[in-house]
Amino acid sequence: MGKYVALNDEIHAYMSAQRSHAQDPVVAALLAETKNLGEVSGMAISPEQGSFMTLLVAAVNAKWAVEIGTFTGLSALSIARGLIPGGRLTCFERDFRWTSIARRYWMRAGVQDRIDLRLGDAAALLAHFRPSSQLDFVFIDADKESYDTYYELTLPLVRVGGLIVFDNMLRNGELVDPSKRHSAPNRAVDALNRKLAADMRVQSVLIPIADGLHICRKLPRGGRPSESHSL
Numbered sequence: 001m002g003k004y005v006a007l008n009d010e011i012h013a014y015m016s017a018q019r020s021h022a023q024d025p026v027v028a029a030l031l032a033e034t035k036n037l038g039e040v041s042g043m044a045i046s047p048e049q050g051s052f053m054t055l056l057v058a059a060v061n062a063k064w065a066v067e068i069g070t071f072t073g074l075s076a077l078s079i080a081r082g083l084i085p086g087g088r089l090t091c092f093e094r095d096f097r098w099t100s101i102a103r104r105y106w107m108r109a110g111v112q113d114r115i116d117l118r119l120g121d122a123a124a125l126l127a128h129f130r131p132s133s134q135l136d137f138v139f140i141d142a143d144k145e146s147y148d149t150y151y152e153l154t155l156p157l158v159r160v161g162g163l164i165v166f167d168n169m170l171r172n173g174e175l176v177d178p179s180k181r182h183s184a185p186n187r188a189v190d191a192l193n194r195k196l197a198a199d200m201r202v203q204s205v206l207i208p209i210a211d212g213l214h215i216c217r218k219l220p221r222g223g224r225p226s227e228s229h230s231l
């Protein structure tokens with residue numbers, strides 16, 4: 001048997017409450033406004049995922065970050081809060097209806113000065129994106145079939161030791177459901193999970209927070225030593 005805790009609503013609520021700033025009023029207000037949008041609100045990340053991302057960004061002392069897929073702005077807010085002073089986050093999002101909401105909450109949280117929003121198709125914009133420094137942190141959360149394209153476009157821009165984090169990599173369990181795993185987005189995510197696990201350019205782990213995060217740390221040229229833990 002694997003060692004894990006299967007969540008239910010009670011355990012999830014307990015887990016979500018035991019973290020720094022669990023009652024953040026800006027996050028609560030942002031999620032309340034997002035919920036009023038109806039079904040699309042399910043696209044927002046969860047607050048505990050936001051806390052985890054802030055911690056990850058801070059843990060790698062990130063100064064330069066990129067986000068692909070911003071929606072109403074909770075993940076961007078979470079990343080921006082983890083950056084070191086003087087840090088910058090560039091967000092790629094194609095729908096200004098969502099980012100007009102995001103901007104208001106970035107303002108309320110006082111992080112608007114750290115965020116540079118680029119509106120349009122992410123792959124087209126990224127193809128011409130030339131950051132002034134290497135990236136420390138990338139978060140990918142847009143159209144699933146383009147994740148691999150986003151990975152290949154951003155990996156060369158990331159410093160050794162920097163992180164690329166992919167959202168929704170468990171696809172609500174559908175990757176192991178024979179009746180659902182063959183949809184185009186599920187096939188794309190499954191192929192990417194397998195690719196990342198075998199990719200010698202990165203060290204990777206898929207963790208079951210929210211809908212699954214696949215976290216990759218860029219390795220030096222030459223890739224990972226085959227039998228060593230000294231990565």
Ligand SMILES: C[S@@+](CC[C@H](N)C(=O)[O-])C[C@H]1O[C@@H](n2cnc3c(N)ncnc32)[C@H](O)[C@@H]1O
Pocket residue numbers: 043044045068069070071072073074075076092093094095098120121122123141142143146
């Ligand atoms: C799952 S939502 C992102 C959620 C967001 N990270 C958050 O914390 O709330 C995906 C977003 O990606 C955007 N998107 C989808 N395809 C895109 C593309 N090709 N280029 C840019 N943005 C895209 C959608 O408009 C949507 O806002």
